[in-house]
Amino acid sequence: MRKKVSSAFPKHSPSGLSLRGGRSMRDTDPRPAVPLAFETTSLRIPIAEILALKELSQTAIRSIKYTQIAASIAELGLIEPPVVIRDRADPTVFHLLDGHVRVDVLKKLGQTEVVCLVATEDESFTYNRRISRLATIQEHKMILTAIEKGVSEERIARVLNVNASSIRQKKNLLDGICPEAVELFKDKHVPINTLVQFKKMKPLRQIEAAQLMAAMNKYTVAYARSLVAATPEAMLVRPKKPIRGLTVDQIALMENEAASLDREFKAIEHDYGTDHLDLVLTTGYLTRLLSNARVVRYLAQNFPDILAEFQKISELRKAA
Missing domain, CATH: 3.90.1530.10 (Conserved hypothetical protein from pyrococcus furiosus pfu- 392566-001, ParB domain)
Known part of the structure; x- marks a missing residue:
């Protein structure tokens, strides 16, 4: 019934x-x-x-x-x-x-x-x-809230069907990570081991690495390890362990190249919005210009090379 x-x-x-x-x-x-x-x-x-x-x-x-x-x-x-x-x-x-x-x-x-x-x-x-899946840091805060309200780690583990050690790891997930990096990750699905890698870096480098990950929309453990490997030793919590097969000079060269790549990426990111807007306006203007038969005929007779380039730029808008 x-x-x-x-x-x-x-x-x-x-x-x-x-x-x-x-x-x-x-x-x-x-x-x-x-x-x-x-x-x-x-x-x-x-x-x-x-x-x-x-x-x-x-x-x-x-x-x-x-x-x-x-x-x-x-x-x-x-x-x-x-x-x-x-x-x-x-x-x-x-x-x-x-x-x-x-x-x-x-x-x-x-x-x-x-x-x-x-x-x-x-x-x-x-x-x-x-359904929007619970982000890693949101899950961490949910576990902390449950513990503060008196729910035992063992009961949370039973509900989530995981080991109690996993709950303890999630409870201490953000220990050693600066608030600015946490803010950048708060609504992202960041693997736990990525955050473990971040704990190897000092706060200033954590912020730089988190900004790079956010800009690339890439939060994998492998990417986090590459960022740690490219971090100067002065920006690490503990000295680096020697990398088998690489000399000190080779490691220093890798660090310099990674730092240079970071600078270039940030410069491109800074100018991207303005450049993209200029491109949109330019392609829009050229598309309207090339819709005028008299203009196209004039360019074809006097400036065929320029007309060909204008047409290529106009095609960019159609392709987008």
């Missing part, structure tokens, strides 16, 4: 406040009403009556994601309800749009019912593709 659980949306909104003459703001608003994406109440539905739109593969069942969701449900219960939609021919039949893993886990735990959100439209997209 399906049961209504709770009202997800208020029955009356501020837009329905009365105006003089008995009319409401809603009556006078010429804009069309926005349809609700979900029914106003969630339903407790027997799991056996929910029809899955896909079958979970064995690869999905053995994945880390599946085990993490299973561990979270076992420890905390269901947090995010699955999403279903009514069958067009029979409204008492429900199809599962999102939450196949959650429903499968609940079924294996012996649960017979689940609270679901009922969608009003099947928009044929995967909900999880519309």
Whole structure:
């Protein structure tokens, strides 16, 4: 038996406040009403009556994601309800749009019912593709907040299905990293080992390296290691270990070349916005100029080489 659980949306909104003459703001608003994406109440539905739109593969069942969701449900219960939609021919039949893993886990735990959100439209997209994944530093702050509120490291580890040592590593993730670098990384998916490499550099070099990574939109561990390798010893927390197969002079040459490359990159980055704007304006002007047949005919007769170059520049805009 399906049961209504709770009202997800208020029955009356501020837009329905009365105006003089008995009319409401809603009556006078010429804009069309926005349809609700979900029914106003969630339903407790027997799991056996929910029809899955896909079958979970064995690869999905053995994945880390599946085990993490299973561990979270076992420890905390269901947090995010699955999403279903009514069958067009029979409204008492429900199809599962999102939450196949959650429903499968609940079924294996012996649960017979689940609270679901009922969608009003099947928009044929995967909900999880519309979710912004938690950035590395945001996850770190979430773990710190949970610990401050009294949640043990062991329980967090059980919920996330990881070792307690991994939680301790994430808890101390930003130790040794300057606030300016943290600010640049706060909404980025930065590998943990990239941040480990940053701890080898002093704050000023950390800021430079973080700016380079942000400009390149590249946060890989290999790139972080290359930045550390190109860092002068005076900018490192500890002296470098000798690199097998390279002499001191070769390492110094690498550092000088890396420093020169950094300077060139920053100079290009500084002028890029202005140069790009100039190029856009120039190509726009030349495109309009070459649309004039008299101008093209004059250039073809008197300055064919210039016309050819103008046409090449104009083509850049079409290619973009």
